[in-house]
Amino acid sequence: MKNVRKITSSKTFPPLVALFGILLFNVFLNPGFLTITIVEGHFFGQLIDILNRAVPIMILGIGMTLVIATGGTDLSCGALLALSGAVAVSLIRGKSTILNPETETPFIIVILATLAVASLCGLWNGFLVAKIGIQPIVATLILMTAGRGIAQLITGARNLTTGYPPFSVIGQGWFLMFPVPVFIAAGVFLLVWFLVRKTAFGLFVEAVGINASAARYSGINATLVIMTVYMISGFCAGVAGLIYASNIMCADATNAGLNFELDAILAVVLGGTSMMGGRIYLGGTVIGALIIMALTKSIYAFDVAPESALVVKAAAVVMVVLIQSPLFQNFRGRVRACLPFGRRAGEGA
Amino acid sequence: MEDPAALLQASKIEKSFPGVHALKKVDFTLRKGEVHSLMGENGAGKSTLIKCLTGVYGIDGGDIYFQGQSIRPTSPQHAARLGISSVYQEVNLCPNLSVAENIFVGREPMKGPFVRWKAMEKSAGEILSRFDIHIDVRRSLDSYSIAIQQMIAIARAINVSAQVLILDEPTSSLDKTEVGKLFEIVRRLKSEGMGIIFITHFLDQVYEISDRITVLRNGELVGEYKAKGLSKIALVTKMVGKDYDELTSVSRVESGGDNEVVISLEEVSARHSIENVSLELRRSEVVGFAGLLGSGRTEAANVMFGLEHNSSGTVRLKGTAVRLASPAEAIRRRIALCPEDRKRDGIIGELSIRENIILALQARYGLFKYIKKKQQNEMAGKYIELLGIATPDSEKKAGELSGGNQQKLILARWLATEPEVMLLDEPTRGIDVGAKAEIMKLTLDLCRQGMAIAFISSELDEVVRMSNKVIIMRDRAKTGEIAEKDLNQDAILRAIAGGDAS
Numbered sequence: 118m119k120n121v122r123k124i125t126s127s128k129t130f131p132p133l134v135a136l137f138g139i140l141l142f143n144v145f146l147n148p149g150f151l152t153i154t155i156v157e158g159h160f161f162g163q164l165i166d167i168l169n170r171a172v173p174i175m176i177l178g179i180g181m182t183l184v185i186a187t188g189g190t191d192l193s194c195g196a197l198l199a200l201s202g203a204v205a206v207s208l209i210r211g212k213s214t215i216l217n218p219e220t221e222t223p224f225i226i227v228i229l230a231t232l233a234v235a236s237l238c239g240l241w242n243g244f245l246v247a248k249i250g251i252q253p254i255v256a257t258l259i260l261m262t263a264g265r266g267i268a269q270l271i272t273g274a275r276n277l278t279t280g281y282p283p284f285s286v287i288g289q290g291w292f293l294m295f296p297v298p299v300f301i302a303a304g305v306f307l308l309v310w311f312l313v314r315k316t317a318f319g320l321f322v323e324a325v326g327i328n329a330s331a332a333r334y335s336g337i338n339a340t341l342v343i344m345t346v347y348m349i350s351g352f353c354a355g356v357a358g359l360i361y362a363s364n365i366m367c368a369d370a371t372n373a374g375l376n377f378e379l380d381a382i383l384a385v386v387l388g389g390t391s392m393m394g395g396r397i398y399l400g401g402t403v404i405g406a407l408i409i410m411a412l413t414k415s416i417y418a419f420d421v422a423p424e425s426a427l428v429v430k431a432a433a434v435v436m437v438v439l440i441q442s443p444l445f446q447n448f449r450g451r452v453r454a455c456l457p458f459g460r461r462a463g464e465g466a
Numbered sequence: 467m468e469d470p471a472a473l474l475q476a477s478k479i480e481k482s483f484p485g486v487h488a489l490k491k492v493d494f495t496l497r498k499g500e501v502h503s504l505m506g507e508n509g510a511g512k513s514t515l516i517k518c519l520t521g522v523y524g525i526d527g528g529d530i531y532f533q534g535q536s537i538r539p540t541s542p543q544h545a546a547r548l549g550i551s552s553v554y555q556e557v558n559l560c561p562n563l564s565v566a567e568n569i570f571v572g573r574e575p576m577k578g579p580f581v582r583w584k585a586m587e588k589s590a591g592e593i594l595s596r597f598d599i600h601i602d603v604r605r606s607l608d609s610y611s612i613a614i615q616q617m618i619a620i621a622r623a624i625n626v627s628a629q630v631l632i633l634d635e636p637t638s639s640l641d642k643t644e645v646g647k648l649f650e651i652v653r654r655l656k657s658e659g660m661g662i663i664f665i666t667h668f669l670d671q672v673y674e675i676s677d678r679i680t681v682l683r684n685g686e687l688v689g690e691y692k693a694k695g696l697s698k699i700a701l702v703t704k705m706v707g708k709d710y711d712e713l714t715s716v717s718r719v720e721s722g723g724d725n726e727v728v729i730s731l732e733e734v735s736a737r738h739s740i741e742n743v744s745l746e747l748r749r750s751e752v753v754g755f756a757g758l759l760g761s762g763r764t765e766a767a768n769v770m771f772g773l774e775h776n777s778s779g780t781v782r783l784k785g786t787a788v789r790l791a792s793p794a795e796a797i798r799r800r801i802a803l804c805p806e807d808r809k810r811d812g813i814i815g816e817l818s819i820r821e822n823i824i825l826a827l828q829a830r831y832g833l834f835k836y837i838k839k840k841q842q843n844e845m846a847g848k849y850i851e852l853l854g855i856a857t858p859d860s861e862k863k864a865g866e867l868s869g870g871n872q873q874k875l876i877l878a879r880w881l882a883t884e885p886e887v888m889l890l891d892e893p894t895r896g897i898d899v900g901a902k903a904e905i906m907k908l909t910l911d912l913c914r915q916g917m918a919i920a921f922i923s924s925e926l927d928e929v930v931r932m933s934n935k936v937i938i939m940r941d942r943a944k945t946g947e948i949a950e951k952d953l954n955q956d957a958i959l960r961a962i963a964g965g966d967a968s
């Protein structure tokens with residue numbers, strides 16, 4: 118009984134319920150929804166597809182969780198995703214003008230340079246927010262617009278394509294029967310989770326997000342903490358950018374990751390992290406990203422006319438957010454308190 | 467209590483916020499044609515009372531009468547329509563609008579749907595010339611000095627055909643001649659029959675302008691006095707109060723007087739903070755800091771904690787000159803500060819008690835030497851028991867603790883870092899008497915164990931009881947030092963009031 122209460126009172130419980138609700142709804146309308154088949158030694162099915170497609174939002178969301186926990190926002194991560202793709206593909210192509218199955222730059226350098234550029238862009242955001250004191254929305258708005266502009270400069274405003282096979286593995290490959298992006302997302306998650314829960318970083322981020330002044334009085338270098346979280350968000354955008362570009366084998370400066378920053382913010386909020394800053398819920402963010410992708414998937418699966426898809430999605434988001442709102446939680450608490458087998462009775466046990 | 471001359475009368479005003487009883491049956495009477503100062507230390511209830519009178523807060527009990535009629539202002543706008551206007555410390559105008567627009571915003575002279583700009587500018591000019599201010603009212607507000615802006619704010623306030631004008635700290639950003647000019651206007655308004663409520667921390671200004679003084683302390687009315695019959699020393703005594711009884715068991719640690727100096731300031735100045743302050747904190751000694759708010763006592767502690775940087779002079783730690791660049795640096799050097807504003811600078815409310823306790827130590831350890839969960843729990847348990855923090859367990863949110871327990875929690879955070887210097891800024895403010903005594907005893911225990919302690923408090927009896935030496939601060943400078951043998955409340959009050967012992 119006690120364990121059940123512990124689970125249901127966890128911040129990650131409501132989004133989990135929402136996710137299961139959406140999946141259940143799908144099963145109800147399409148009994149084959151949960152079927153997973155093995156084709157050519159890989160898992161195939163709707164669930165795998167949702168997981169795979171949620172990866173970019175998930176990775177952006179993981180970085181965004183830390184930023185939001187400090188009370189900030191990073192609007193630039195979608196644009197940085199596009200910029201990273203542009204950097205990677207242009208490095209692979211080098212000066213060659215034809216679709217080349219070779220790379221002009223050593224592959225490891227391509228990866229490292231892309232991640233370095235994205236991290237530096239994140240650091241710039243952090244510098245504007247923490248050192249200069251610009252409001253996060255405004256500060257990151259700069260790279261949100263400029264990032265895509267720089268990406269277009271790099272690609273020459275064309276869709277740069279590449280035919281280098283190893284690059285395709287990042288976004289399209291398979292490993293142990295699962296898509297490679299899922300492993301990359303798991304890697305990023307573990308890395309950040311380690312930083313947050315196994316070092317003092319999480320405590321510092323949460324302290325700064327809840328009360329920056331008190332954190333400073335306690336000897337925490339709030340400026341450094343804030344700059345670091347924006348840098349991590351930039352790094353995450355770099356990873357997501359590699360996956361995205363690899364998936365289409367192309368650097369699309371205008372459309373890659375368009376509005377992804379908003380989905381990432383939504384994933385974080387759905388996951389339970391407060392926009393006011395404070396507690397970090399990394400697992401919640403992952404579930405949030407899955408909710409968004411499951412919603413999108415269901416809308417396509419049920420032949421919602423494309424012109425009404427966004428409205429339907431918005432309506433579904435409103436419902437999910439309502440379920441998580443304090444108003445509804447209070448209501449739930451009151452209902453439970455009235456039931457004979459509810460909270461009150463449970464407390465005695 | 468009906469006073470025929472009363473313009474605005476508040477009777478038995480009650481106001482509570484969650485956890486705080488801010489006003490306890492407070493009476494206040496403002497008469498026609500008088501300047502009435504409202505005095506009290508921070509948290510005494512001055513601002514709350516003003517906000518109740520102007521409709522910012524609703525009142526929980528009591529009555530407000532305006533010209534004999536019972537009123538209940540619901541918003542500052544409503545109060546202004548009734549004839550009660552207020553000007554706050556920060557200028558509440560729009561710097562990007564013109565002077566005339568600022569004076570008339572929200573009630574522009576209209577002709578149909580159009581603003582009558584000419585008429586508006588003309589009457590704005592007339593209103594200001596009443597104050598002897600002749601400026602171009604079409605220019606934007608921010609092209610004029612803060613003093614002029616302050617006057618414009620007042621002009622705006624009284625233009626709403628006000629009969630009561632409330633000035634909340636109007637002089638804090640003004641220099642001496644500007645204050646003079648403001649007071650001229652206040653006197654003129656007074657002679658026109660207006661009632662003026664004046665709030666300030668500057669004692670001299672209170673005596674220069676006021677007819678009457680009402681003193682509040684801890685949300686209670688201490689009394690209403692004629693300014694002429696109340697000496698400065700009596701006023702300060704009434705503001706600061708004295709509840710000796712509960713704390714009689716506390717008394718200072720004996721000191722030889724030649725213990726090792728742990729930290730010292732030598733002629734230290736910091737911009738907008740302190741000027742030319744020299745002082746020493748010794749091992750196993752409590753040094754009290756006395757002075758009114760803004761006198762520089764908090765600022766001196768901030769300099770020793772690396773929050774403010776000295777522009778001249780030397781900070782020495784055990785004889786070596788050091789530069790304390792940040793709190794982190796100060797903490798590394800075993801200095802701790804319990805800040806004056808516990809909520810703003812101390813408690814991290816959403817974090818657990820455990821996390822709050824280990825925070826400063828963890829910050830000193832850095833990112834990678836993360837204290838193990840088991841050790842965290844042990845530390846939290848140890849300090850909860852040692853300081854008697856009342857909580858069922860260490861995972862409770864710190865924000866849910868009472869004021870006294872929050873103060874103990876911050877002390878615990880510092881004790882965990884094993885400091886050599888403990889700077890306590892108002893450690894007993896806003897907590898109940900029992901917790902006060904506990905905090906004081908604890909402080910003395912720490913002192914006995916060898917800590918050098920700075921004890922900043924507005925509660926003079928506490929300062930007298932605790933300190934081996936008291937430093938008097940006034941107007942950002944150290945004006946005196948009282949040794950243990952000459953220490954009593956009278957001597958401190960005399961020193962704070964600046965030799966005016968009449």
